[in-house]
Amino acid sequence: MQSFEFNNPTKIIFGLDQENKVGKEIAPYSRKILLHYGGGSIKMNGLYDRVVAALKDEGIEFVELGGVQPNPRLSLVREGVDICKAQGLSFVLAVGGGSVIDSAKAIALGALYEGDVWDFYTGKETPAAALPVGTILTIPAAGSESSTGSVITNDDGQWKRPVNSDLLYPKFSILNPALAFSLPKYQIGCGATDILAHLMERYFTNVEHVEFTDRLIEATMKTVLHNVPKILDNHTDYDAWAEVMWAGTIAHNNLLNQGRVGDWGSHDIEHEISGIYDVAHGAGLAVVFPAWMKYVHKHDLDRFVQFAVRVFNVEQDFKDKEETALRGIRALEEFLMRIGMQVRLSGLGILDDRLHEMARKGTQNDTITLGNFVPLGEKDVYEILRLAI
Amino acid sequence: MQSFEFNNPTKIIFGLDQENKVGKEIAPYSRKILLHYGGGSIKMNGLYDRVVAALKDEGIEFVELGGVQPNPRLSLVREGVDICKAQGLSFVLAVGGGSVIDSAKAIALGALYEGDVWDFYTGKETPAAALPVGTILTIPAAGSESSTGSVITNDDGQWKRPVNSDLLYPKFSILNPALAFSLPKYQIGCGATDILAHLMERYFTNVEHVEFTDRLIEATMKTVLHNVPKILDNHTDYDAWAEVMWAGTIAHNNLLNQGRVGDWGSHDIEHEISGIYDVAHGAGLAVVFPAWMKYVHKHDLDRFVQFAVRVFNVEQDFKDKEETALRGIRALEEFLMRIGMQVRLSGLGILDDRLHEMARKGTQNDTITLGNFVPLGEKDVYEILRLAI
Numbered sequence: 115m116q117s118f119e120f121n122n123p124t125k126i127i128f129g130l131d132q133e134n135k136v137g138k139e140i141a142p143y144s145r146k147i148l149l150h151y152g153g154g155s156i157k158m159n160g161l162y163d164r165v166v167a168a169l170k171d172e173g174i175e176f177v178e179l180g181g182v183q184p185n186p187r188l189s190l191v192r193e194g195v196d197i198c199k200a201q202g203l204s205f206v207l208a209v210g211g212g213s214v215i216d217s218a219k220a221i222a223l224g225a226l227y228e229g230d231v232w233d234f235y236t237g238k239e240t241p242a243a244a245l246p247v248g249t250i251l252t253i254p255a256a257g258s259e260s261s262t263g264s265v266i267t268n269d270d271g272q273w274k275r276p277v278n279s280d281l282l283y284p285k286f287s288i289l290n291p292a293l294a295f296s297l298p299k300y301q302i303g304c305g306a307t308d309i310l311a312h313l314m315e316r317y318f319t320n321v322e323h324v325e326f327t328d329r330l331i332e333a334t335m336k337t338v339l340h341n342v343p344k345i346l347d348n349h350t351d352y353d354a355w356a357e358v359m360w361a362g363t364i365a366h367n368n369l370l371n372q373g374r375v376g377d378w379g380s381h382d383i384e385h386e387i388s389g390i391y392d393v394a395h396g397a398g399l400a401v402v403f404p405a406w407m408k409y410v411h412k413h414d415l416d417r418f419v420q421f422a423v424r425v426f427n428v429e430q431d432f433k434d435k436e437e438t439a440l441r442g443i444r445a446l447e448e449f450l451m452r453i454g455m456q457v458r459l460s461g462l463g464i465l466d467d468r469l470h471e472m473a474r475k476g477t478q479n480d481t482i483t484l485g486n487f488v489p490l491g492e493k494d495v496y497e498i499l500r501l502a503i
Numbered sequence: 504m505q506s507f508e509f510n511n512p513t514k515i516i517f518g519l520d521q522e523n524k525v526g527k528e529i530a531p532y533s534r535k536i537l538l539h540y541g542g543g544s545i546k547m548n549g550l551y552d553r554v555v556a557a558l559k560d561e562g563i564e565f566v567e568l569g570g571v572q573p574n575p576r577l578s579l580v581r582e583g584v585d586i587c588k589a590q591g592l593s594f595v596l597a598v599g600g601g602s603v604i605d606s607a608k609a610i611a612l613g614a615l616y617e618g619d620v621w622d623f624y625t626g627k628e629t630p631a632a633a634l635p636v637g638t639i640l641t642i643p644a645a646g647s648e649s650s651t652g653s654v655i656t657n658d659d660g661q662w663k664r665p666v667n668s669d670l671l672y673p674k675f676s677i678l679n680p681a682l683a684f685s686l687p688k689y690q691i692g693c694g695a696t697d698i699l700a701h702l703m704e705r706y707f708t709n710v711e712h713v714e715f716t717d718r719l720i721e722a723t724m725k726t727v728l729h730n731v732p733k734i735l736d737n738h739t740d741y742d743a744w745a746e747v748m749w750a751g752t753i754a755h756n757n758l759l760n761q762g763r764v765g766d767w768g769s770h771d772i773e774h775e776i777s778g779i780y781d782v783a784h785g786a787g788l789a790v791v792f793p794a795w796m797k798y799v800h801k802h803d804l805d806r807f808v809q810f811a812v813r814v815f816n817v818e819q820d821f822k823d824k825e826e827t828a829l830r831g832i833r834a835l836e837e838f839l840m841r842i843g844m845q846v847r848l849s850g851l852g853i854l855d856d857r858l859h860e861m862a863r864k865g866t867q868n869d870t871i872t873l874g875n876f877v878p879l880g881e882k883d884v885y886e887i888l889r890l891a892i
Contacts, residue, residue, distance in 0.1 A: 115517075115518075115742065115745040115746070115749070116518070117517060117518025117519060117521065118515075118517050118518065119514065119515065119516050119517070120514070120515040120517070121512070121513075121514035121515065123510070123512060124510075125508065125509070125510035126507075126508065126509045126510065126761075127508050128504075128506060128507050128508070128509070128761070128762065129504075129505070129506025129507065130506060132506065322742075323742035323745065323746070325726055325729065325730070325746050326722075326723070326726040326746045326749055326750050326753075329722035329723075329725055329726055330719060330722050330723075332722065333715075333718035333719050333721065333722040334715070334718075334719075336718055337714055337715040337718055340714065341714070353504065353711075353712035356504040356712065356762070357504070357712070357714050357715045360504070360715055360761075360762070361715050364715075369758075372515075372517070372749075373517065373745070373749070
């Protein structure tokens with residue numbers, strides 16, 4: 115286990131109707147906020163009205179900015195930054211899923227920065243200040259509600275880039291599992307895939323003696339594997355949603371990567387796919403992760419055997435590690451298909467004509483490697499994309 | 504799952520040599536502190552000198568108060584409170600195990616209170632303010648390094664009572680597994696028992712749909728079960744100590760009780776034993792917990808079967824739940840004996856002459872019940888103590 119410092123300050127407020135507390139939670143921070151959301155579903159299902167009522171109860175003024183789309187765009191972030199600066203807003207409330215939250219975090223960074231907010235995503239600048247952010251989560255998936263990360267897509271250049279900073283931990287996140295009842299099946303599958311991917315990125319590490327976090331990750335994965343099919347059978351199963359929503363937050367709140375180094379190569383590769391094709395992040399991950407596993411599993415067969423046996427209850431072949439490892443990868447694919455995901459690029463309608471381009475772009479012309487478990491150069495990324503076709 | 508709010512603000516600083524950061528961590532809070540510790544082993548092993556050097560590096564003045572003993576005494580707490588008040592100290596640094604930390608938290612409460620600090624432990628007063636506390640942990644066991652609790656024993660009346668308040672979360676806790684290398688075998692066993700007990704108190708709940716936290720608790724227990732025997736074989740196994748130390752903190756930092764209601768009856772009963780006989784807390788728990796399980800297991804056989812199968816890998820008898828449940832309890836006893844614990848009061852040299860007295864005192868003459876899984880009256884507590892003889 116490596117040395118670490120861990121201090122996640124996000125206050126989690128979990129349960130039915132908890133969104134009605136949002137005004138009280140914001141009041142210590144601000145009297146005039148940006149209310150940021152997505153495509154308007156929150157106006158149809160009544161959530162918007164409840165949030166507005168809770169803000170008004172506390173006398174908190176707000177300016178609205180809706181319209182966040184999946185793979186949230188830099189142009190809307192810039193618009194939010196301008197609004198915050200022009201109107202002196204001092205808090206950003208995100209009501210939605212990971213895209214809305216990531217967009218809100220970007221706005222919070224930009225609002226206290228003189229230059230262009232994209233500088234933080236290109237690595238030109240390191241975040242030094244950010245407005246406080248709060249969230250009301252409607253989609254268990256990205257884990258952004260209790261994480262340090264934000265991923266934004268530049269509309270112009272098809273670039274999708276992340277930034278990480280302790281400044282981006284939300285002050286609070288309200289998690290009401292019932293807000294997820296109305297999600298379409300496909301979005302449930304994409305969200306579950308994203309959660310599993312966050313766990314697997316952390317799981318595949320070269321750091322030794324990480325038994326406790328291994329077991330916590332396995333426990334979190336098993337919870338997702340057990341409960342997502344329940345949700346797909348019954349969209350209003352509050353108890354199953356509660357398990358998945360809480361698991362999705364823990365999967366990405368940095369508890370499960372303490373003392374170890376995760377991989378994150380699959381996320382990087384996926385960013386190239388969804389940057390160009392605008393598929394959902396989870397949809398891209400469902401394709402990339404099994405292909406990545408097939409490409410790298412020989413690097414540490416023991417770890418893949420443990421994954422197969424402990425997470426997917428694969429019957430271990432004690433004489434043939436690779437057989438067991440491959441069955442684990444196959445079990446992952448079968449689970450993803452069962453929850454409605456495609457596990458090949460072709461299933462997403464993506465042809466093989468831009469694989470070289472994605473491999474080149476992702477590795478910046480083979481000048482950087484992706485991932486830590488096995489550092490991947492341009493040729494490796496290309497081979498993984500080939501396996502994903 | 505029940506609704507909950509979770510916000511543990513304790514910063515964890517984990518790894519070799521991390522105690523050298525203690526001055527820097529305190530500096531934002533205070534320039535003049537109480538340095539609180541136990542029996543002087545920290546002076547023998549060099550830790551005291553490193554802490555003093557780190558404080559001096561930051562120009563932090565300190566007043567010393569050593570002498571904390573297991574089952575920390577109210578008299579020393581009062582002494583610490585007086586020192587803090589008289590000398591205007593504004594931070595309490597605990598260097599030691601759970602007893603030192605609990606004593607430091609009590610001093611932190613008393614220092615900002617006009618009356619007698621014992622008022623918080625009798626329930627006469629609710630904590631409204633406390634000095635900030637930091638810790639350097641030397642014994643993985645009590646979990647007090649990242650918890651809201653403090654347990655103090657009144658020297659005069661043999662009363663051992665807890666208080667809980669969010670004010671008592673330490674600001675930071677430094678966890679260096681190597682600081683535990685010199686612990687004697689018996690203290691390792693007591694500490695491991697305490698950690699397991701914190702997990703089992705949370706595990707046995709009547710709240711339904713708590714799969715995720717069930718699995719996290721099971722993962723934490725399995726980590727302890729796997730690594731404590733390694734430590735007993737090799738006291739300087741850093742990697743095994745790291746697993747146990749981090750597991751011990753997570754076991755009690757409130758993550759694993761979110762959305763559920765723990766039992767805590769065994770802890771209450773144990774407080775009566777160690778209040779009178781001054782046995783180590785872990786030693787008392789090793790006796791009480793199996794007896795409690797034998798008394799209450801029929802209340803929810805399914806949960807005891809899950810415990811047996813998932814935590815202790817008991818081969819399930821699908822036709823006989825009780826058989827499986829009892830094998831799980833037996834497996835717990837066997838593990839405790841393997842790590843050097845006695846599992847009967849007689850093994851601790853305690854006779855059966857004061858069982859009625861403990862049952863009466865613990866239930867305040869049968870006017871309150873202990874525990875939540877099965878609320879226990881005076882007669883129940885007596886029967887459990889009888890089973891423990």
